[in-house]
Amino acid sequence: MATTAPRPASLRPPLDELVIEASQIVKTYDTGRVQVRALRGVSLSVHRGEMVAIMGPSGCGKTTLLNCLSGLDVVDEGTVLIEGVDINRLSDNARSEYRAKRMGFVFQFYNLLPVLSAVENVELPLLVSGVPAKDARRRSLAALEGVHLTEWASHRPGELSGGQRQRVTIARSLVNDPAIVWADEPTGDLDSTNAQEIMDLMCELNETNRQTFVIVSHDRGVAARTHRIVQMVDGLIVDEERPEGR
């Protein structure tokens, strides 16, 4: 279900437009005693409207890769272009603004603010972007409608089920009409039924709005529903595959 009015077909971005271009990115963590090379020269390109899953064993660097691609962390070497913009050259404030306007995030543990209601959580990115409060509220309610949670708008996260909370997170990630949605283990804390529902929602949004999704997951079932699966081991991409039927 669309969170905004479907764009006319003539305005849909072509699938072969590159929206993410990462080249030889290296990321090292210094724990004081040990240096951990989490990424050892990773290159990845993602097209607009593509749904990509990043898989691999624990500690292979998939979350680190997601963080570096989304600008949540800076790389030590290499370049990351998002819609042609080198995000590592942006200032912290500029990166924050970019994330507010052009990106959405879905985390495993929802990361909703427990003290705000569902609609207040959803409208946060809009308010941060400078959207007037009235408009932000209207769009947020529309976003909640898109994930079938209109009647829960004034409830706090503590009053919602796990699946409902994740839907609120998805609504929040989409309310600003982002170019890319970054999802880190979006179904990791859900039971199978809710996980299925969340994936259905994300796929629907991808098909309807042509939003690009980059999903980190260790769940094969989740990955199977994407356009492409990227396998990582020990900080490197070792394989790429297209799931059956894609």
Add this chain to the structure above:
Amino acid sequence: MDSLFGLPMNALLIAMVALLAFSLSTIAYIALRNRIMFLIGLRNIPRRVAQTVLIIVGLMLSTLIVSAAFTTGDTVDHSITKDIYRLYGHVDEIVEFKSREDAPSADIGIPADDFASLEQALRGDPNIDGLLPVIVEEVPVIEPTQRQSAPNARFVGLDETRLGAFPDVVDLNGNLLDVAALAEDEVYINESLADELDTTAGAEIKVYYENEPIVLRVAAVAEGRAITGSFGGGETEGLVTRLSTIQRLFNKPDEIQFIAVSNTGGLRDGIEVTDAVEARLEAAFVANNLQLNIADSKRDNLDLAELAGNGMMTFFLIFGTFSIAAGILLVVMIFVMLAAERKSELGMARALGTKRWHLVEMFVSEGMGYNVVSALVGATLGVLVAFGFTLILAAVFAGADFEFTVEPAVSPRSFIIAYSLGVVLTFITVTFSSWQASRLNIVRAIRDLPEPPAKPGWRSLAVGLALAPPAALLMWWGYASDVAFFFGLGFSLACLAAAILSRLVRLPARPTFSAIGLALLIFWALFAGGRVPGVGELTGGPEMFILSGIVMVASASYVLVYNADIMLAGLSFAGQGFGRVLPALRMAIAYPLASKFRTGMTLAMIAIVVFALTMMSVMNSNFDRLFLSEKNFGGWDVEVRENASNPLEGGLAGALEQGETPVDTSEFAATGSIAVAPPFRAELCQPNVSNCDDLEEFEVYILKGADEAFFRHATIPLQARATGYETDAAVWGAVAGEPSKAVIDVNALGSDFLSFGDFGVFGLQGLDADVRSFDPIDLVVRDAASGAEETVEVIGIMELGASGGGDPGSSFFGLMSTSGLVERVFGEPDFTNHYVALDDSSRAEVVAREIESALLTTGVQASSMRKDREEESALFNSFFYLMQSFAGLGLVVGVAAVGVVAFRSVVERRQQIGMLRAIGFTRGAVALSFAIESTFIALLGVLSGVGLAILLATSLLTSEEFSATGIQGVYIPWLQIIAIAAFALGATLLMTLIPARQAASVPIAEALRYE
């Protein structure tokens, strides 16, 4: 300083050291019995340095306040004691003439034969070093070359043949000065007089006695001592010569006024035989039928020094009570938060097999680690704070020409008690908090799930039912015995019991607690003003200030935290105007409201101190306005006080005509005078309550008699009038026109507990402090020296402001009747005060200077009455602001609490901070959110404290009791309140800077992984 609230300090020391030993031995027991838990507890301390520092700061404050109070008491005691030893020198007792047993008279001389008899009777006593006959006259002294004067210098005459036991006449280098070597026209002047006259050895000065000049040469400058004229509480101007010289100059042959007695043993050791010497003296007086009395002693003054030290310490402790209470709250909150921080660890520890008691041991170990250090820091800083305060106090007094040499001092005993008290208080609080923290559900703790809302059970029922009977009993007892504290405490406990029991019957929390909170607020507002229906006014003192503050702040905190979401709704409604700041603002309010306990505690800590400070400001400001009110001066502008040795011949007008310089009296609208009966000779007795045939029933008071000219112009306001008198003017008209009518000052209604040395001060019985109308009361006025008596009828009571607020030196303090009464009972008055009303009151200071200059040689002191009052008020206010600053130390607790909460919030919300940064919050927005959050809590606390104080003060000041004093309306010192609020908010903001920056600097990727 030997006692605290009546408890001997030595006993307190033993008790506190015992409790300290118990606390430390508990830790030692834990360390020995369960080393692992002990070490785990201690290892938590260096985990977060900033938080540890904050905890130590918060914990130390209670100890700091106690230590500062004790040290101030020690310093005052030590300083005054040091001065007494210096001033009294070798004079241990002073003997004066008396007319009967308990009313000595200083203005009647001791016959020379009496001295000889006494000397003979005491010869050979091993405890007595020597006796010294002394004569003293107060005289004006002028230095003609420098044109300087001292209007009331003490001219002391010493028997030079008996100074062997009194080597106290020394020069500024400590060398003994020989009084016997003085020529007939030579004197030694003391340092104070030398400073006042700006003169030195070799100069010529003039002393005026009975308006005649006596030219004298200054042989040397001596140190200020009792026998060089400095006595009566400080360094005063004085000059010394031989006894025979003064007797000749003042035509008082063979007359002496005092006998100084020196005990064996020197300056300090002589004290030890004071009891034996006094007994010996009394026995000698009786055995030889001598009309003598021991009027003063060094030891009595040392006792007063100790009393002053105790009083100062008690004063500081009372003002610090709120801060100490806030400090205890902070300890509880810190340990609750530490427990929350370590919940998962504690859950895992329990899962592995540790018992609840082990968790208590761990927390107590950690708590005592902070405690031992913080108490030491607090005790030490308290000493430094007290030193600072007493130095400021000395500067304040110096500015008011009141010499008070401060020498900072702290006794080891005081330091140990303060340290021990701090450790023990915190130990108790930590143990209680640790026990609470150990009560956790293991699974919820491991998974860091929130605890479900506590369901009230049998414990709540037990507590509620246990509270109800004592609450009812206290209310009944308080009402029956007219003790406001018991009634107020009982009612508050009853409301608490109702709140606890309401949860058992599942009443909704918000309306129930809000209603009970509001009920308590309304009760205390009404109770303060004696307006509770069916209860009226009960008797209370400073303890009511403390109780009302604590209960009102607690109630308001409950009401606020349970209803502040209304504010959030309002904010959301008004969200349009806040733009990009709205999300930060919304979170800054939503988070505190979600943590009711934490927010409530923090705002209560700030509110309670702000409440105390605001109350102090409002009450002080209103009383200040009362005392500075124009009506208190009775229509007069200038007061001229005569020197007893140089009465003004022909009254003020006559003296001014013959004065050295002309004074334009055409601007005088009126003049009048008040004769003052000799102090300590005027006594009163109230025949309707006492048997006035028994001379023991008489007590001293100040008696004044005004002349007709005074009454014609005066408009002194009255608080109460006798029945039958419709207006103040009718009362004063009756006093002026009818014989033996009088008006008394309002202080007489509450002064039966006061005393001047050994003398009880008269107190008017049978009238309440807020009386407005009464039946006339007879008083018997008596001259203790001659025995002459007369009965007067009291038909009016002066307002507090006009009465000088309890200052016996104030213009209209005392029983006031006609000058005729004073003459009939006492003969010639001791001295007369003259009053001048001007056409232009703004010229009062100028005219006063002109009068004093014109009458320089008579030693009069002329001053603007308004300026005198303003200077007294300024002195009092300086002292008051010092006390207020001390009370304001408690704000450190509130600010520390805000800091602790902020630091803790950064840790708890780390993952959420990462999420916020991920969705686009800038660093600045995150920091702003934290800063606003802390400021919001502080603002709630400040507004709560200010609001409650204004409510309570308004209720008090508009009550019958206070409006009877003459206070009209309620004045709110907004500037002072804004300054208090600004300070509290500013300090909070500063405290929040570090945690706000920490929150803003959280690395996003790390934070998102944080669990």
